[in-house]
Structure formats: C-alpha cells, structure tokens
Amino acid sequence: xxxxxxxxxxxxxxxxxxxxxxxxxxxxxxxxxxxxxxxxxxxxxxxxxxxxxxxxxxxxxxxxxxxxxxxxxxxxxxxxxxxxxxxxxxxxxxxxxxxxxxxxxxxxxxxxxxxxxxxxxxxxxxxxxxxxxxxxxxxxxxxxxxxxxxxxxxxxxxxxxxxxxxxxxxxxxxxxxxxxxxxxxxxxxxxxxxxxxxxxxxxxxxxxxxxxxxxxxxxxxxxxxxxxxxxxxxxxxxxxxxxxxxxxxxxxxxxxxxxxxxxxxxxxxxxxxxxxxxxxxx
Amino acid sequence: xxxxxxxxxxxxxxxxxxxxxxxxxxxxxxxxxxxxxxxxxxxxxxxxxxxxxxxxxxxxxxxxxxxxxxxxxxxxxxxxxxxxxxxxxxxxxxxxxxxxxxxxxxxxxxxxxxxxxxxxxxxxxxxxxxxxxxxxxx
Numbered sequence: 001x002x003x004x005x006x007x008x009x010x011x012x013x014x015x016x017x018x019x020x021x022x023x024x025x026x027x028x029x030x031x032x033x034x035x036x037x038x039x040x041x042x043x044x045x046x047x048x049x050x051x052x053x054x055x056x057x058x059x060x061x062x063x064x065x066x067x068x069x070x071x072x073x074x075x076x077x078x079x080x081x082x083x084x085x086x087x088x089x090x091x092x093x094x095x096x097x098x099x100x101x102x103x104x105x106x107x108x109x110x111x112x113x114x115x116x117x118x119x120x121x122x123x124x125x126x127x128x129x130x131x132x133x134x135x136x137x138x139x140x141x142x143x144x145x146x147x148x149x150x151x152x153x154x155x156x157x158x159x160x161x162x163x164x165x166x167x168x169x170x171x172x173x174x175x176x177x178x179x180x181x182x183x184x185x186x187x188x189x190x191x192x193x194x195x196x197x198x199x200x201x202x203x204x205x206x207x208x209x210x211x212x213x214x215x216x217x218x219x220x221x222x223x224x225x226x227x228x229x230x231x232x233x234x235x236x237x238x239x240x241x242x243x244x245x246x247x248x249x250x251x252x253x254x255x256x257x258x259x260x261x262x263x264x265x266x267x268x269x270x271x272x273x274x275x276x277x278x279x280x281x282x
Numbered sequence: 283x284x285x286x287x288x289x290x291x292x293x294x295x296x297x298x299x300x301x302x303x304x305x306x307x308x309x310x311x312x313x314x315x316x317x318x319x320x321x322x323x324x325x326x327x328x329x330x331x332x333x334x335x336x337x338x339x340x341x342x343x344x345x346x347x348x349x350x351x352x353x354x355x356x357x358x359x360x361x362x363x364x365x366x367x368x369x370x371x372x373x374x375x376x377x378x379x380x381x382x383x384x385x386x387x388x389x390x391x392x393x394x395x396x397x398x399x400x401x402x403x404x405x406x407x408x409x410x411x412x413x414x415x416x417x418x419x420x
Contacts, residue, residue: 119339120332126368127304127334133365134409140363159360236362256362 018044021103029110034060038068039077042100048078049095069098077106141256150249153240154180157252160232161186164195169231169268172201175208175219177240177250184211191215200271222271229264237261284388285324286344289313289397291380292389294354294372296401302409303368304334306345308416311336312400315419322393335416345370353379 018040025036034057041056042048050065057065072078078098104111147153154177161168161183168190177183191197199212199219209219230238236256243251255261293300293309300306314325327338348354353376359367372380383389404412 119342123303123337123339123342124333126366127307127332127337129365130302130304130367131334131409131413133359133361133367137361137363156364159358159364160362163360254362 029107032068034064035068035072035077038065039072039100042072042078042098043103046100048098048100051095069096073098077101137256141258144253144255144257144260146251147254148243148249148251150244150251153250153252154182156254157230157238158182158186160236160238161230162189164190164232166195166233167231168195168197168233169265170197170199170228171226171230171264171268171271172199172228173203175199175201175204175212178205178208178211187212187217188215191217198268198272200268220272220275222275224271224274226267231261231264231268234261234265237264284383285393286327286340287348288380288383288389289325289393290341290344290348291353291372291376292394292397293401294370295377295380296398297405298371300370301367303342303345303370305409305412306368306370307337307341308335308412309400309404310338310341311416312404312419313397316396316400317393320392320396322390322396324393331420334413336420348376352376 021043022036022040025031025039026033031039037057038048038053041053045052048069050062050069053065053069054060054062060068069078069080073080078100080099081094081097083096147156158180168187178187187197197215197217199217200222201219202222202225204219204221212219228240232238236254237260239253240250241253243249290306290310293306293313300309310325310327311329314327314329317323317325327341327344329336329338329341331337345354345356349356349370352373354370355373357369357371359369361367404415407415
C-alpha cells in the first residue's frame with residue numbers, strides 16, 4: 001500500500017515537502033538529524049519496521065535503528081505494535097511495526113505557538129519598534145556599529161539605500177556589491193524616487209558600469225585610493241570590511257557620527273573636484 | 283462585512299498615507315468605537331488591550347490582505363538605527379474599488395463622516411500621543 005502511494009509521487013521542481021519537514025524538525029524543533037530522517041521515511045512509506053529502515057539507511061546499525069524507532073514512539077512521532085515478549089524465534093516472526101503520527105498532530109503546540117508569535121507577538125513588537133522609530137537616535141549616532149553576518153549587513157545597507165531621501169555617495173573599488181540582488185533593487189528603488197546617487201570607483205567592472213548606467217547612475221573612475229564607503233543623506237556612513245570565519249564575507253561598520261561623516265563627505269567632494277580639474281587641464 | 287474591508291481604505295484615502303501600523307490600528311479603534319456609540323455595529327474588529335493599547339489581530343489580517351490584493355501599498359521606512367515604520371497608501375486599484383463601493387452605497391454617509399472626523403482629529407497626532415489617547419479610551 002505504502003509503496004503504491006510513494007510510486008505515485010511525481011518529480012516536481014518544488015522543494016520536497018518531506019525534506020523541508022525534516023529540515024524544520026532538525027533546525028527548529030531540534031530533533032536529531034537521523035530521527036528526523038526516519039520520521040520522514042515513515043511518513044513516505046506509511047508503515048515502518050526496523051528492516052525497512054536498514055534497507056533505506058544501510059549505514060545504520062540494527063540496534064541503533066531499534067533504539068531510534070523506540071525513541072520516536074516515546075516522543076509521539078510514531079505508534080507501534082506491541083513488543084512480543086517470548087522466545088526469540090517468535091519475536092522474529094512478528095517484527096514491531098511503526099505508523100507515523102501526522103506532523104500536524106505532533107507539531108500542534110509548536111505550530112500554535114508559531115502562529116501566535118506571528119500574529120500577535122511580532123505585531124506587538126512592530127508597534128513597539130514603530131514607537132521607538134519616532135524618538136531621537138542620538139545614542140545610535142554617537143557610536144560605531146558592526147553589522148553582521150553578511151546577510152544582515154547587506155540587508156541593513158540595502159534598506160538604508162532604499163530609505164535615502166536625498167543623496168547617496170558611494171566610493172568603491174570594483175563595485176562587486178552590484179552583484180547583490182538586494183543592493184541592486186535598493187539602488188533602483190532609490191533612483192526611481194529621485195534620490196541623487198553618485199558612485200566613484202577605482203576600477204569598476206564594465207558590466208557594473210553598464211548596469212548602473214541603465215539605472216541612470218554614472219560611475220566616475222578615480223585613481224585616488226581610499227577605503228570603500230557609502231554615505232546616505234550625509235547622515236549615515238557605511239564602511240564595508242571582510243570578516244566571517246574565512247574572512248571572505250562582507251560586513252559593515254555603520255555610524256551616524258557627524259565629524260566622521262563630514263570627513264568622508266569632504267574626501268568624496270575632493271575626488272570630484274580633482275577629477276574636474278584634471279578634465280579641465282586635458 | 284464589506285465595511286471591514288472598506289473602512290480601512292476610506293481612512294487611507296482620507297489621510298493620503300497612514301504612517302505606522304500602530305497608527306492604523308489605533309485610528310480604526312477610534313472609528314469602531316465612535317461608530318458603535320452611534321448605533322452602527324457594522325465594523326467589528328476584535329480589539330483587545332495589549333502592550334500599546336487596543337490591537338486587533340483580525341484587523342492586522344485585513345490590512346495584510348488589502349496589501350496582498352494591491353488595494354494598499356505598504357512601504358517600510360527604516361530609521362538609521364534600524365527601527366521600521368510601516369507606511370500605507372492607496373493604490374489605483376484601491377481607489378477604483380472605493381469609488382465603486384461609494385457608487386453602490388456600500389458606505390453610509392454617517393460612517394464616512396465618522397471616519398473623516400477621526401482622521402482630522404487624530405490622523406496627524408504624534409504616535410506616542412495617539413497611543414496614550416487610545417489607551418485612555420479603552
């Protein structure tokens with residue numbers, strides 16, 4: 001019966017729901033990886049015995065499989081036939097069978113909690129953050145902050161670009177940040193709102209200059225060396241640096257310090273002035 | 283039924299934009315309270331008192347649905363320190379739905395006047411004051 005249903009499963013491009021559930025159970029529910037795999041197998045097959053598990057997962061030892069099946073039953077993921085107590089030969093003839101319990105039932109409390117967090121708790125936190133957003137941000141401005149990991153760092157930079165009101169000034173080397181979808185979309189969004197975007201780079205890739213130019217953003221090439229940076233509305237400064245375990249991920253220093261920002265704004269203006277002078281002389 | 287979808291749209295239309303999900307919630311609470319006090323029971327979101335005053339989970343859903351169906355736009359404005367303000371505005375699709383609803387008389391004049399009154403009185407009130415006022419009226 002179980003074999004019949006699994007054979008009807010079609011290979012589709014969407015993610016395999018069993019794998020997704022397995023991943024959820026491991027990452028969020030903190031279930032042991034092999035336990036999650038056995039539970040997913042039970043759901044696929046409809047019924048399990050330790051023999052079926054060993055056939056599908058030959059790397060596992062018989063005793064390990066029995067222990068894991070018993071543990072999954074105790075946790076409510078599986079229900080089983082009774083263990084036959086008696087002579088060995090009798091037990092062999094009647095292997096313990098396991099039926100999967102629906103994940104909706106197993107995860108009921110967790111899902112209810114998630115729904116509550118999503119619908120009520122996070123909405124309350126949203127209200128709290130909206131109220132905080134109406135207050136002055138002096139404490140933020142006074143310090144230098146480190147945004148990491150890379151996903152958070154890029155997302156902070158992207159949303160700062162998207163929220164720019166007036167002007168964005170970027171000093172870069174090769175402009176590889178343009179390959180990030182979030183940053184590209186943010187620049188497109190800011191540009192379409194009429195925000196002035198100025199980019200100066202030491203050696204920009206040609207596909208980047210073409211891409212930026214399609215958004216109406218001109219890239220000026222300079223030979224003046226400096227660390228890369230981005231200034232938003234002359235109020236917020238982002239300085240990227242490489243970090244992470246292998247030192248290959250982009251992280252950001254962020255600050256609203258007026259003095260520091262002024263220095264970077266001046267550097268940016270000087271590069272422009274110098275460039276204009278050189279062009280005039282040529 | 284219709285009013286629960288239309289009142290948020292009328293409010294957004296009157297204010298031009300609604301700055302804050304919190305503001306949206308509190309203004310809708312005032313409208314519902316006023317409407318009920320005048321004997322209109324056609325808007326009935328399940329407001330409960332939470333951390334920042336009256337809040338309705340079903341209104342939250344309605345707002346999300348209006349955004350998902352492109353009757354409203356939702357823009358996230360982030361302050362430098364990363365706090366987010368949700369800003370709502372009507373779309374063309376929202377405007378035409380509202381016009382159609384008005385033409386069919388789905389929103390009474392009395393309800394329209396209440397929304398207008400609340401929008402004028404509290405629409406631009408600073409958020410902390412608005413929350414205080416909502417708390418006071420709970």
